Structures are given as structure tokens and as C-alpha cells.
Amino acid sequence: MSNYVPHTQGEIREMLKVIGVSSIDELFTDIKPELKPESFNLPEGKSESEVVEYMKGLASRNNNPLVNFLGAGFYDHYIPVAVDALAARSEFYTAYTPYQPEASQGWLQAHYEYQTVICELTGLDVSNASLYDGGTAIYEGLKMAIRITGKKKVILDSGINLIYRTMLYTYTANLSLEFIETPVVHGQSSREEIYKYLDDKTAAVILQNPNFFGAIDDHSDIVEKAHASGALVIQSVYPVALGILKTPGATGVDIAVGEGQSLGIPLSFGGPYLGFMAVKKDFVRQMPGRIVGATVDKDGKRGYVLTLQAREQHIRREKATSNICSNEALCALRAAIYLSLLGKSGIRELARLNFEKAEFAKSLLDRIPGVSVKKSSPTFNEFTVLLPKNADEVVGKMIKKGFAAGFPLGRFYKGMDNYLLVTLTEKRTKGEIERYALAMEEVLCS
Amino acid sequence: MQLIFEKGAKGRKGVKLPESDLPIKPEFPKKYMRDKEPSLPEVSEQDVVRHFSNLSRLNFSLDTNFYPLGSCTMKYNPKFTEKIASFEGFSETHPLLPHLPGGEALVQGSLEVLYQTERLLSEITGMHAFTMQPLAGAHGELTGTMLIAAYHRNKGNRKKYVIVPDSSHGTNPSSAAIAGYEVIVVATDKTGCMDLTEFKSKLNKDVAAVMLTCPNTLGIFEPQIKEICDAAHKVDALSYYDGANLNAILGKVRPGDIGFDVIHVNLHKTFSTPHGGGGPGAGPVGVSKALVDFLPLPRIIKRPDSSLGLECDCPLSIGYIAPFYGNFGVILRTYAYIMFLGKSGLIEVSEAAVLNANYCRALLKKYFDLPYDRTCMHECVFSASRQKDKSGVTALDIAKYLIDKGMHPPTIYFPLIVKEALMIEPTETESKQTLDSFVEVMREIAGLAESDPQKIKDAPKHAPVKRLDEVRAARDLDLRWKP
Amino acid sequence: MNILENLLYTKEHEWLKIEGNLATVGITDYAQRLLGDITFVELPKAGDKAAQGKQFASVESIKAASDVYAPLSGKIIKVNTALADSPQLVNQYPYTEGWFVVIEIENEKEKQDLLSGADYKKYLEGLPK
Structure with a gap:
């Protein structure tokens, strides 16, 4: 009775009688005897307290008191406790997809509010109700661009997170697309290289802002050229930066995507995260994923429903815009709550704080002999430093001093073995940044 | 509001x-x-x-309402797993830490969770190895189809088609198409199973794979499943097992033993992680020995000193399908759930799930048409055709009336091959009393359909809104608030 | 069910009004009833080529999406732009204001494949309910 199955032996007997069989085994006769499992060698169950204690032990084996200067697309922002408290309401987390709108108005309205905040942040017209993560969101954006343009060539800026670029190659291995990767020059997208390859066969130019090196850019000129040759522009963005940074909408971008983890979602060793997507309204019917729309009920009262469902796999099957079914609704809810708490001025303040901390860290690191902070382009809360030693080695030594010092760029980019990507969020205090710079100096000068 | x-x-x-x-x-x-x-x-x-x-x-939710939404396995979500997911050691760990020098040592707890869950799922399904990376069921299907494509590419096979039955979830043909295959659909026969003759006539050397859900979406375990699998293998087509309905067969049969090459499992269904209003889920993929080398990066490995680490040097791998190691927070809850239930607990899950579905089937069959009248597994599919023909009461109307009665409706209008479908999956955690009250409401509906159909058509009356104008929502798009 | 005598039909439930070498095409009353409230019609562009039996348009309702197949081959010379904002015209006036496109007929022989009003009616009666 302790396994969440409520039946007593007496009830089981009554139920079997109603069904007209004498044993539970009789219900499984469609499984022929020769198909019985060859083994089912699992441990027997444990009590709740035993499992909790065991898992607590595992969690403590992760317990590293490192001060975090590591980001690279996934950020250690503070999450207000109200986000956890509200997302932990089981009327949200134990519900499923709002297929029955009259029984799901809470979820549907929350999605509508989420779609609104994503549109506001990105400056674009319409948003869906979430995708899996920032990487699959780029892939979905690319598929959209291919459907819309009917073309197969893709220009990929190498300032896009390498993990995401690799994901694109995996997903399209069977689809005979042509990819061209263009370099980052002085921290920013190389116009020259992009224009060299941009032609009337190009489906999309894919960019990231801020890019993987932390540099910010204004891609308006690329957008203009891309549109002139009939290509769409997809831009992957960091939502916290959009508190201050020029929006994809104002840049003229067609499809904005990104990783929403920094909007109130814990790092949690890689997931669950949140892929977001906002597009120009002309492309709404090509957008993947669920979309919530407002309407009225029989009495004229405002209400919300899933809409444009004819795009989706449960209706259009092999012709659907995407195969996505389960999404990241609960993470989208967290993002909506987080952005509601921050509000109009809070998101700007937060972005500013992140930017300022990074500038302060830059100024301290730049004073260390042999260290040079790359300044060819402005950055948001992340920047690249050239070290006098191998960055991998330095990071290893910094771990011993209690710091996750950043991401060694040589791991993703050839020839960048001495480069380190350093990330600051609002959580890092002046004291921590000073201690970090001091430790770095010790490591480099020892 | x-x-x-x-x-x-x-x-x-x-x-x-x-x-x-x-x-x-x-x-x-x-x-x-x-x-x-x-x-x-x-x-x-x-x-x-x-x-x-x-x-x-x-909202209606599992914690507040009976939720027999067919195909979705809305079973009780344990509370202690929420506590585990909130441990800071798990929730605050940066996914790039193991990529730093010496970083693997800092995440041994998380790697242990992934490694052990892979082993447990392999044993439960009889597969050789698992990847925990796919972020949802459909993402698992896409991953599985890409693994199949990689297998054929590596062998120099040029194959164009994937076969799916017409009873399949929409994600099956959609995933196959997105991976670059054309889809061949096989009809369902009178017994509710894939038409074997038609299947064999459509199977040829250009077929890359057959994708099956078993038990299928009618809640029926295909008795000929091994024959289908073997026939596919004869033309070097692989067999894909959609594990959406795994809740019915734990400890009763293992897809790996039948001969399936690829399987995905929905952790948010069978392994009881919360559905979160539509997600996050997780769709780990298991493979037979022949496909292990193609699994996505990184792989979790045990090093000679028995510590755990990440392996990225796998030349045949399809590459990265997710940025890291899957929806870790979901996998964590699954691991705890399996550990809690253990072997006997898992077997009891399937037995009670099948018992509950058959109990509903036996009691409701007097009132509603049962197009495939045979023992079912974890769910049963009724049709409201009789009510619709007599009094115009549709599956949709019935759903809305159930809302007024405080019960979440079953899945309606799916599978597509059943007219006015009502797909009922009670799950194992619902008590006999709850099922009896559900049956009572359904009996009342069948009666009202005869005596006072308008009452059903007017539902819901007690929900936060009455029936919503979905046509207006689709014609005059209003997808965001405007200042 | 409304079937107009002066039109030609296909088994895919399209109607054609042929004047000289031009054919105006739409979907039948039967088709629009089956689909229910139509929420979106995706049409080809004027100038596109249609090939008999190949998809050239699609129609969406709340819970369904259906492809529409070209009844004849030829160049699309006109499309009904009113459907973009008012897809309900297909439900309200399937044979008049709800027309889809005008095709310039390329191959007269293809006309042999079309059904008369009486034949289409018979065909509908033979369909399973």
C-alpha cells in the first residue's frame, strides 16, 4: 500500500470480478509467454527517508563552494524566492497541457502573459509558449527560415555558442543543407565574410548578441543586406542583456530566439531550461510550438485558448511545423513570474548592474602584469582576457583557490588556449571580485 | 481575471x-x-x-482533480522528489563545471544520478544503453530517428521511408519527417492492431524503420509484435519502440527482449515526474548494442579509478542533441522514484494501471460504444458515436460536462481512427472509489444524452469561463497584451 | 447539401466553373461542412503553376488542416485575396465569394477527369456516412 497504489486485496478481488477475470495475470494474456522478460534485475524499494538521505549524500558530493565567474551562455543570477514559491503550487505543476481551456484558464493566461513579456523584451510581434532550450530554439528558427524562403544555404556566425552550432549540425545531418561559418573579427561578426557568402540562395544568417565572447553588436547593417538578398535573420539573444541592449525587433531581425535560463531558472546541471522564440507577425503560422490566444466565452467574457493548432503535430502529423509536443511550460511560468517581479525598471537596473560589475572586473584584471582584457568591442557582462599562461591550467589552479574562474576558450576555439571567458552577474560583490583578481594575480605570478 | x-x-x-x-x-x-x-x-x-x-x-490539476487524460499517464507525483530537486548541490551546479580541468571531481553526485538512471532504464527496458539527453518524448523520437539514420549512413544504406501505423501519436510521423524520411502509413485492422498483411506489403528494402507504440494508442498490446520486429529486420529496417505507454508493461515484457533497436521513455509519464502544465518532460533514448556507438555526446563513463566522467571522443556519435546532459532536474526525480518503488513496486504499477483501465472498461461498456472490445492495457478508448447519432451529444460536450463535475476529461478525438473518441487512462494511483464516481458521472451523461441532451451541450456552467470561441481566437489573432 | 448543376466537380470536393480556357476553382459545400469553421486559407501566388492532382492550397479549421489538390494543370492567374482576412467566406458562400483561384487551363484533355453535378451527387451518396 505504500507504493502510491491505493487498492486493498479485497478491492482488487472486487474489481477483477467486475472485469470477469480471476487474476491480474489474465489481463496480460496478449503478451505471449515467450515474451516474458529475460531479466528484471532491479533493487527492491526503499522508504522515503532512506531515498531522501541517500540523495542528500549525492547532492553533497557536488557541493563545491566555488565563487562563480563561469557563464558561457548559462548564468548564475539570483532567483527571488517568490518564483520558487509560486512555481511550486501544485495547481500549476501537476496540471498538463491546457487542451481543455475551461479547466485551464490559469495556465493559459500565464502563457499569454509570458508571450507578452517575451515580445516586450525582444521587441518582436509574437511569441510562442516555449521551446526546449536555446539550442533547439535556433534549430527551430532555422527550420522556419528554410520553410519560408525555400532555400538551403545557411550562414552561421562563429560567435554563436559552439554547443549550439554543433547541435545544428547534428539535427540537419540528413537534410543536405549548406552551412558556412563566418569568423568573428575584433570580437564582432565579420561583415566582409558574411557578405562574401550572402546570395539569393541563402535561407538565413544566424547571429548571436552578445556573442559567445561577450561582445555586443548592432546587426542592423547585416539585417539590411540579408533582406536585400531574400534571406532571413535569426538572432540568438541573452534575455537579461535585453534590459539595456538594442532589441532584435529594433535591429530588424525576423526571428529572435534564446536561452531563458537566466530568467529565474536554476542552473540545475543543464536543465530543465527554457527556449524562447519571438517572430515578426507575418511568420506566425510558420512558428513551432504551442501558442495561446485571447478570445471570449459564450457570455462575451475574456478567456484564453490554445490557437493555430493546425500547425502542430497532433493535427498535421508529418506536415507539422515541428514535432514538439511537451514543452517547458513550468520554466516559462518561472520566467513570467521573474520578469513580473523585476518589472519595467528592475530589468534595466539588473542589466546595468551586470554590465557595471563586468567593467569593474575588467579594470582589476587589466592591472595584472601580462594580462590583457580584449577591448576591441564593448561587452555586456562577459568578456575575454588573454592570459600569459594556458587558461586551462589557470582555471585548474583557481578552482583550488575557491573560484570557478571562467571558461577556457581553447576548449571551443582552436588557437585560443591562453584566452579565458570571464562572467559577472549581480551576485558577485565588490569584495569577491577583488579577491578573484588577487587570486588570479597569485596564480599567474607564481 | x-x-x-x-x-x-x-x-x-x-x-x-x-x-x-x-x-x-x-x-x-x-x-x-x-x-x-x-x-x-x-x-x-x-x-x-x-x-x-x-x-x-x-486550473484543474492532478493534486486537485481526477485526471484520466489518455496517453498522458497522469499519475500521482510524489512530493519527496520535489524536495530532492531543491537540494542546492543539485540545483546550483553549473553544467560546464565538468568541462573545466579537475571539474569532473566537483560533480560526481550529479554524474552518479545520470549513470545510475541510465543503468536502471536499460534493465527496465532490456536495452543495451541509454542516453539521458532528450528533453521530451518527441525530442527522444527525433533523436531515435537520427540514430537510425546514422546507422544506415554508416552501413552505406540509402533508405527513404519510415513506417507508422495510423493509430500512432502525431509526433511519430512528424519526427520521422523532420529527420528527413518520408512516412508510410499502415492501417489498423478490425482487432485494433496494425494490419499485418498491409504492413508486409509496404515493407521493402527502402524502409529505414518501423515505429510502433505498444501498447498502442487504443490501449492494446499488439500480440504480433515480435513478428513485426523480425519482418523489419529481414530487410535491414530497424524497429523503434515509442515508450509513451510503458506504464502498462513494467516487469511484464521488455522491448529489448522482443528485438527493438531503439526506444524512448517519457519520464514525465511512467516515472511520475510532474507534467508542469505541458513540460518540462524528458525522453531518454535506449538502444540495442548495434547502435551504441551512435549515441549523442557526451557519454557518461566510469573511469578506471571508478570515478565518473564525460566522454566526447566517439567518432560515430550523431553529436550534441542538447546542450548538456538532458533535463537533469527531471532525471533526478525519476531516479528517486525508481529507487523508492523498486522492483516489486514497479511491477505493481503496471498491474494496478491495467486493472484500473479494465475496471473502467468493464463498467462503461454498457453506456458507450467500445469499438475494439477486448482486454485493454493501461487505457481504453470509447466512442460517443451512439450519443452523437441519437441526440447530437459529442465527445466535446461530454468533456465539458465532466469539467462541471470536477473531473478532468479524458483525451478526446484521439486516436484519429476512432470517431468521437474518449480515451481514458485512469493510472494506478486512483482508488476504486474515484473510479466509481467517474463511472457514475459517465453513466449520468449517457442518461442525459437520452433525456436532456441540452444540459450536456450547455456545459460547462461552473467553470471560470463558459465555452470559448476558438474560431474567433484563430481568425482574429490576439496573442499578447498591448500597452 | 448544395450542389450546383452548372459547375464541374472532383472527387476531392472541389468545384470548377469553366469559361473559355479559364477555370475558377473553389471547394464544395460538402467540403466546407466537413471542415467546419474555416480559420485560414493558404493560397498559391498568382503566376504559380498548378499541376493536376498536386497540392496547391490548404485549408485550416480549428481541429483540422486539409490539403487542396489542383483539379487541372495550368498557370494561376488570379487568387481570391479576400480570403486572407475573411476565411469564413468559404463557409458562407462556397460557390461564389468563397472561390480560391482562377487557373488558365493548360491541357484540355484533363477536363475529362471532372464530374458533372449529377455524378458528384451520386458520388457523395456512395460515401460512407
């Missing part, structure tokens, strides 16, 4: 950010600055808490 944007007052804030303690005040370059502030809400923390708390109360 008002939107959050319609509440609050200009200048009101819901968080207090730290004051800058820096000696400098750098200026963000104007050229890159956004020109207009986003119109986010201006509300207090209490405004936000009250708003979202009240929104939550407009």
Missing part, C-alpha cells in the same frame, strides 16, 4: 536589487542601447504572489 499588466501602478517594484558597491560608474555605450523600456508589469511582490496564486486556482 485581470492581466498582470493591468494591475499595479507606475513606478511600483517587486524586487529589491543590490545597490552597486563599485567605485566606478561606467556608461553603457549609447549606440547599442535599447531605445524604449519594455512594458513589463509595475507591481509589488505581493501583487505578483496574489496574481499567480489566483491564476493557479483556475
Whole structure:
């Protein structure tokens, strides 16, 4: 009775009688005897307290008191406790997809509010109700661009997170697309290289802002050229930066995507995260994923429903815009709550704080002999430093001093073995940044 | 209810950010600055808490309502796993840590969770190895189909088609198409199983794989499943097992033993992680020995000193399908759930799930048409055709009446091959009393369909809204609030 | 069910009004009833080529999406732009204001494949309910 199955032996007997069989085994006769499992060698169950204690032990084996200067697309922002408290309401987390709108108005309205905040942040017209993560969101954006343009060539800026670029190659291995990767020059997208390859066969130019090196850019000129040759522009963005940074909408971008983890979602060793997507309204019917729309009920009262469902796999099957079914609704809810708490001025303040901390860290690191902070382009809360030693080695030594010092760029980019990507969020205090710079100096000068 | 944007007052804030303690005040370059502030809400923390708390109360949920949504396995979600997911050692670990020098040593706890869950799922399904990376069921299907494509590419096979039965979930043909295959559909026969003759006639050397859900979406275990699998193998087509309905067969049969090459499992269904209003889920993929080398990167491996690590040097791998190791927070809950239930507990899950579905089937069959009248597994599919023909009461009307009675409706109009379908999956955690009250309401509906059909057609009357105009929503798109 | 005598039909439930070498095409009353409230019609562009039996348009309702197949081959010379904002015209006036496109007929022989009003009616009666 302790396994969440409520039946007593007496009830089981009554139920079997109603069904007209004498044993539970009789219900499984469609499984022929020769198909019985060859083994089912699992441990027997444990009590709740035993499992909790065991898992607590595992969690403590992760317990590293490192001060975090590591980001690279996934950020250690503070999450207000109200986000956890509200997302932990089981009327949200134990519900499923709002297929029955009259029984799901809470979820549907929350999605509508989420779609609104994503549109506001990105400056674009319409948003869906979430995708899996920032990487699959780029892939979905690319598929959209291919459907819309009917073309197969893709220009990929190498300032896009390498993990995401690799994901694109995996997903399209069977689809005979042509990819061209263009370099980052002085921290920013190389116009020259992009224009060299941009032609009337190009489906999309894919960019990231801020890019993987932390540099910010204004891609308006690329957008203009891309549109002139009939290509769409997809831009992957960091939502916290959009508190201050020029929006994809104002840049003229067609499809904005990104990783929403920094909007109130814990790092949690890689997931669950949140892929977001906002597009120009002309492309709404090509957008993947669920979309919530407002309407009225029989009495004229405002209400919300899933809409444009004819795009989706449960209706259009092999012709659907995407195969996505389960999404990241609960993470989208967290993002909506987080952005509601921050509000109009809070998101700007937060972005500013992140930017300022990074500038302060830059100024301290730049004073260390042999260290040079790359300044060819402005950055948001992340920047690249050239070290006098191998960055991998330095990071290893910094771990011993209690710091996750950043991401060694040589791991993703050839020839960048001495480069380190350093990330600051609002959580890092002046004291921590000073201690970090001091430790770095010790490591480099020892 | 008002939107959050319609509440609050200009200048009101819901968080207090730290004051800058820096000696400098750098200026963000104007050229890159956004020109207009986003119109986010201006509300207090209490405004936000009250708003979202009240929104939550407009939902039906598993913790508040019976939720027999077919194909979705809405079983009780244990509370202790929520506590485990909130341990800081798990929730605050950066996914790039193991990529740093010496970093693997800092995440041994998380790697252990992934490694052990892979082993447990392999044993439960009889597969050789698992990847935990796919982020949802459909993502698992896509991963599986890409593994199949990689297998054929590596062998020099040029194959074009994937076979799916017409009873399949929409994600099956959609995933196959997105991976670059054309889809061949095989009809369902009178017994509710895939038509074997038609299948064999459509199977040829250009077929890359056959995708099957078993038990299928009618809740029927295909007795000929091994024959289908073997026939596919004869033309070097692989067999894909959609594990959406695994809840019916734990400890009763293992897809790996039958001969399946690829399987995905929905952790948010069979392994009881919360559905979260539509996600996150997780769709780990298991493979036979022949496909192990193609699994996505990185692989979790045990090093000679028995510590765990990440392996990225796998030349045949399809590459990265997710940025890291899957939806770790979901996998964590699964691991705890399996450990809690153990071997006997898991077998009991399937036995009770099948018992509950058959109990509903036996009691409801007097009142509703049962197009495939035979023992079912974890779910049964009725049809409201009789009611529709007699009095115009549709599956949709029945769903709305159930809402008035405080019960979440079954899945309706799916599978597509059953007219006016009502797909009922009670799950193992519902008691006989709950099932009896559900049957009672369904009996009342069947009666009303004869005596007072308008009463059903007018439902819901007690929900937060009455029936919504979905046509208007699709014709006059209103997808966001505007300032 | 409304079937107009002066039109030609296909088994895919399209109607054609042929004037000289031009054919105006739409979907039948039967088709629009089956689909229910139509929410979106995706049409080809004027100038596109249609090939008999190949998809050239699609129709969406709330819970369904259906492809529409070209009844004849030829160049699309006109499309009904009113459907973009008012897809309900297909429900309200399937044989008049709800027309889809005008095709310039390329191959007269293809006309042999079309059904008369009486034949279409018979065909509908033979369909399983």
C-alpha cells in the first residue's frame, strides 16, 4: 500500500470480478509467454527517508563552494524566492497541457502573459509558449527560415555558442543543407565574410548578441543586406542583456530566439531550461510550438485558448511545423513570474548592474602584469582576457583557490588556449571580485 | 481575471536589487542601447504572489482533480522528489563545471544520478544503453530517428521511408519527417492492431524503420509484435519502440527482449515526474548494442579509478542533441522514484494501471460504444458515436460536462481512427472509489444524452469561463497584451 | 447539401466553373461542412503553376488542416485575396465569394477527369456516412 497504489486485496478481488477475470495475470494474456522478460534485475524499494538521505549524500558530493565567474551562455543570477514559491503550487505543476481551456484558464493566461513579456523584451510581434532550450530554439528558427524562403544555404556566425552550432549540425545531418561559418573579427561578426557568402540562395544568417565572447553588436547593417538578398535573420539573444541592449525587433531581425535560463531558472546541471522564440507577425503560422490566444466565452467574457493548432503535430502529423509536443511550460511560468517581479525598471537596473560589475572586473584584471582584457568591442557582462599562461591550467589552479574562474576558450576555439571567458552577474560583490583578481594575480605570478 | 499588466501602478517594484558597491560608474555605450523600456508589469511582490496564486486556482490539476487524460499517464507525483530537486548541490551546479580541468571531481553526485538512471532504464527496458539527453518524448523520437539514420549512413544504406501505423501519436510521423524520411502509413485492422498483411506489403528494402507504440494508442498490446520486429529486420529496417505507454508493461515484457533497436521513455509519464502544465518532460533514448556507438555526446563513463566522467571522443556519435546532459532536474526525480518503488513496486504499477483501465472498461461498456472490445492495457478508448447519432451529444460536450463535475476529461478525438473518441487512462494511483464516481458521472451523461441532451451541450456552467470561441481566437489573432 | 448543376466537380470536393480556357476553382459545400469553421486559407501566388492532382492550397479549421489538390494543370492567374482576412467566406458562400483561384487551363484533355453535378451527387451518396 505504500507504493502510491491505493487498492486493498479485497478491492482488487472486487474489481477483477467486475472485469470477469480471476487474476491480474489474465489481463496480460496478449503478451505471449515467450515474451516474458529475460531479466528484471532491479533493487527492491526503499522508504522515503532512506531515498531522501541517500540523495542528500549525492547532492553533497557536488557541493563545491566555488565563487562563480563561469557563464558561457548559462548564468548564475539570483532567483527571488517568490518564483520558487509560486512555481511550486501544485495547481500549476501537476496540471498538463491546457487542451481543455475551461479547466485551464490559469495556465493559459500565464502563457499569454509570458508571450507578452517575451515580445516586450525582444521587441518582436509574437511569441510562442516555449521551446526546449536555446539550442533547439535556433534549430527551430532555422527550420522556419528554410520553410519560408525555400532555400538551403545557411550562414552561421562563429560567435554563436559552439554547443549550439554543433547541435545544428547534428539535427540537419540528413537534410543536405549548406552551412558556412563566418569568423568573428575584433570580437564582432565579420561583415566582409558574411557578405562574401550572402546570395539569393541563402535561407538565413544566424547571429548571436552578445556573442559567445561577450561582445555586443548592432546587426542592423547585416539585417539590411540579408533582406536585400531574400534571406532571413535569426538572432540568438541573452534575455537579461535585453534590459539595456538594442532589441532584435529594433535591429530588424525576423526571428529572435534564446536561452531563458537566466530568467529565474536554476542552473540545475543543464536543465530543465527554457527556449524562447519571438517572430515578426507575418511568420506566425510558420512558428513551432504551442501558442495561446485571447478570445471570449459564450457570455462575451475574456478567456484564453490554445490557437493555430493546425500547425502542430497532433493535427498535421508529418506536415507539422515541428514535432514538439511537451514543452517547458513550468520554466516559462518561472520566467513570467521573474520578469513580473523585476518589472519595467528592475530589468534595466539588473542589466546595468551586470554590465557595471563586468567593467569593474575588467579594470582589476587589466592591472595584472601580462594580462590583457580584449577591448576591441564593448561587452555586456562577459568578456575575454588573454592570459600569459594556458587558461586551462589557470582555471585548474583557481578552482583550488575557491573560484570557478571562467571558461577556457581553447576548449571551443582552436588557437585560443591562453584566452579565458570571464562572467559577472549581480551576485558577485565588490569584495569577491577583488579577491578573484588577487587570486588570479597569485596564480599567474607564481 | 485581470492581466498582470493591468494591475499595479507606475513606478511600483517587486524586487529589491543590490545597490552597486563599485567605485566606478561606467556608461553603457549609447549606440547599442535599447531605445524604449519594455512594458513589463509595475507591481509589488505581493501583487505578483496574489496574481499567480489566483491564476493557479483556475486550473484543474492532478493534486486537485481526477485526471484520466489518455496517453498522458497522469499519475500521482510524489512530493519527496520535489524536495530532492531543491537540494542546492543539485540545483546550483553549473553544467560546464565538468568541462573545466579537475571539474569532473566537483560533480560526481550529479554524474552518479545520470549513470545510475541510465543503468536502471536499460534493465527496465532490456536495452543495451541509454542516453539521458532528450528533453521530451518527441525530442527522444527525433533523436531515435537520427540514430537510425546514422546507422544506415554508416552501413552505406540509402533508405527513404519510415513506417507508422495510423493509430500512432502525431509526433511519430512528424519526427520521422523532420529527420528527413518520408512516412508510410499502415492501417489498423478490425482487432485494433496494425494490419499485418498491409504492413508486409509496404515493407521493402527502402524502409529505414518501423515505429510502433505498444501498447498502442487504443490501449492494446499488439500480440504480433515480435513478428513485426523480425519482418523489419529481414530487410535491414530497424524497429523503434515509442515508450509513451510503458506504464502498462513494467516487469511484464521488455522491448529489448522482443528485438527493438531503439526506444524512448517519457519520464514525465511512467516515472511520475510532474507534467508542469505541458513540460518540462524528458525522453531518454535506449538502444540495442548495434547502435551504441551512435549515441549523442557526451557519454557518461566510469573511469578506471571508478570515478565518473564525460566522454566526447566517439567518432560515430550523431553529436550534441542538447546542450548538456538532458533535463537533469527531471532525471533526478525519476531516479528517486525508481529507487523508492523498486522492483516489486514497479511491477505493481503496471498491474494496478491495467486493472484500473479494465475496471473502467468493464463498467462503461454498457453506456458507450467500445469499438475494439477486448482486454485493454493501461487505457481504453470509447466512442460517443451512439450519443452523437441519437441526440447530437459529442465527445466535446461530454468533456465539458465532466469539467462541471470536477473531473478532468479524458483525451478526446484521439486516436484519429476512432470517431468521437474518449480515451481514458485512469493510472494506478486512483482508488476504486474515484473510479466509481467517474463511472457514475459517465453513466449520468449517457442518461442525459437520452433525456436532456441540452444540459450536456450547455456545459460547462461552473467553470471560470463558459465555452470559448476558438474560431474567433484563430481568425482574429490576439496573442499578447498591448500597452 | 448544395450542389450546383452548372459547375464541374472532383472527387476531392472541389468545384470548377469553366469559361473559355479559364477555370475558377473553389471547394464544395460538402467540403466546407466537413471542415467546419474555416480559420485560414493558404493560397498559391498568382503566376504559380498548378499541376493536376498536386497540392496547391490548404485549408485550416480549428481541429483540422486539409490539403487542396489542383483539379487541372495550368498557370494561376488570379487568387481570391479576400480570403486572407475573411476565411469564413468559404463557409458562407462556397460557390461564389468563397472561390480560391482562377487557373488558365493548360491541357484540355484533363477536363475529362471532372464530374458533372449529377455524378458528384451520386458520388457523395456512395460515401460512407
